[in-house]
Amino acid sequence: MQKKYFTLFVGILFCLLLMGTAAAQPLLLRDRQVMVVLGNSITEGGELPEGYVSLMRKALEVLYPEMTVYIINAGISGHKSTDMYDRFDEDVLRWQPNWVTISVGVNDVWHGFYDNHPKGDGPRGVPLSVYREKVTAMVQRAQRHNARVALFTATVIKETLTGVENQKLVLYNQAIRDIAKKFKCVLVDQDAACRRVLAPLQRSDMADRGVLTSDGVHMLPAGNWLMAKTCLMALGVEESRLDAAKPLIENLVIKDQQALQKSLERYCVQNHELSFASDPGKRIVFYGSSSVDGWPLHKDFPRSPLLNRGIGGETTRQLWLRFRQDVLQLHPTGVIIFLGSANDFWPEHRMCPGHTLANLSRMVRMARSKNIKVAVGAIMPVNDYLPGEDVLASHPIERVQQLNRQIKEFCAGQQIPFIDFYSSVADESGKLRRDYSDDGMHCNRKGYDAWKPLVEDVLTLWEIR
Structure with missing residues (x-):
């Protein structure tokens, strides 16, 4: 009984310290x-x-x-x-x-x-x-x-x-x-x-x-x-x-x-193995969250040296924290940064568009300081066509479009390619096309097929074929 009251007292005291x-x-x-x-x-x-x-x-x-x-x-x-x-x-x-x-x-x-x-x-x-x-x-x-x-x-x-x-x-x-x-x-x-x-x-x-x-x-x-x-x-x-x-x-x-340690461990072994390559060639790192993670790059681009370094659920802050290990230390020719539907938008992350743009800017600066070419993708649309799914509440069309305009403007200022992953899969209302997604948040095979030529254009620009 004494222990019970002591625990209650400590809890009350802690609350008073937080509030009082x-x-x-x-x-x-x-x-x-x-x-x-x-x-x-x-x-x-x-x-x-x-x-x-x-x-x-x-x-x-x-x-x-x-x-x-x-x-x-x-x-x-x-x-x-x-x-x-x-x-x-x-x-x-x-x-x-x-x-x-x-x-x-x-x-x-x-x-x-x-x-x-x-x-x-x-x-x-x-x-x-x-x-x-x-x-x-x-x-x-x-x-x-x-x-x-x-x-x-x-x-x-x-x-x-x-x-x-x-x-x-x-x-x-x-x-x-x-x-x-x-x-x-x-x-x-x-x-x-x-x-x-x-x-x-x-x-x-x-x-x-x-x-x-x-x-x-x-x-x-x-x-x-x-x-x-x-x-x-x-x-x-x-x-x-x-x-x-x-x-x-x-x-x-x-x-x-x-969480950071788990992210760093995801590609640790693959990165280590690549360090032994006598000729790294023209590696391109495809970097991002779940939309990159789920893309079978080896099948869609069999003749291109694309390295998938996507991890589902990551914000731009988390992407920045592992950028040195999963991009810079691989010494690639280029990096494509694609944020998918932007996990920064989820309320629990307490992030604003300025965070997204600042973290993107930081990653671009880091890559270019090592003479690595950079391309940045637009935020993809989402939809609410599935019953019970209301992702538009956290990812409103207007907010996504505004951020994409800012990303495009940033890319123009940096003179780097902007990849329009939004328009290629959006319907007339600005939502992710119903037939291009099975969950309203990610592209299915049809969606990836619509994106494939956009990536090929960048690879051609960089003479990666």
């Missing part, structure tokens, strides 16, 4: 708002299941299940303030965000120490005056587009706080604080948060990594949690609620990690 103190500090986020998180490799890697960006999404889902905030990742490894400024319109303002977080400074300082410059004055760094100018300009551009800005101070460069890198970083972080104050931005003081953890641990023989970071810069799970928590607290989430919710958030991380 929200009024003490107002939440700055609102339902259906779009937040773009701009940064470098720490932010790009923050998309991993245990990364700080992913943790922020999971925390908001646990603490505010009635609300959806769309967090779009715009991190690119190695980028500095100058790089982020140059791509600000394309990677940030394009998504019409309500919020922009800017995490910049580590590479501006750290890269100045490259190539034997012990004072940090090397040409690969960014001078403080230029850094201040670029960050200020990004803040002003965001605000002119009615976006609120949250500025991150930079996290540490090595965990030994007296090191020359961190000493130089002090002035850059002070610049962030000054800009935040001047332009009334939300200050997310990641530097102060890191120092509160690391300062008590300082000693003469201390390692430069291992507490918050894996290499002195990139985050371990403890560092990712600290970054996510610091940002969310600055945006009005109570610390006590975050701490109480941490076990639930960690459970979501574990599920996310398990």
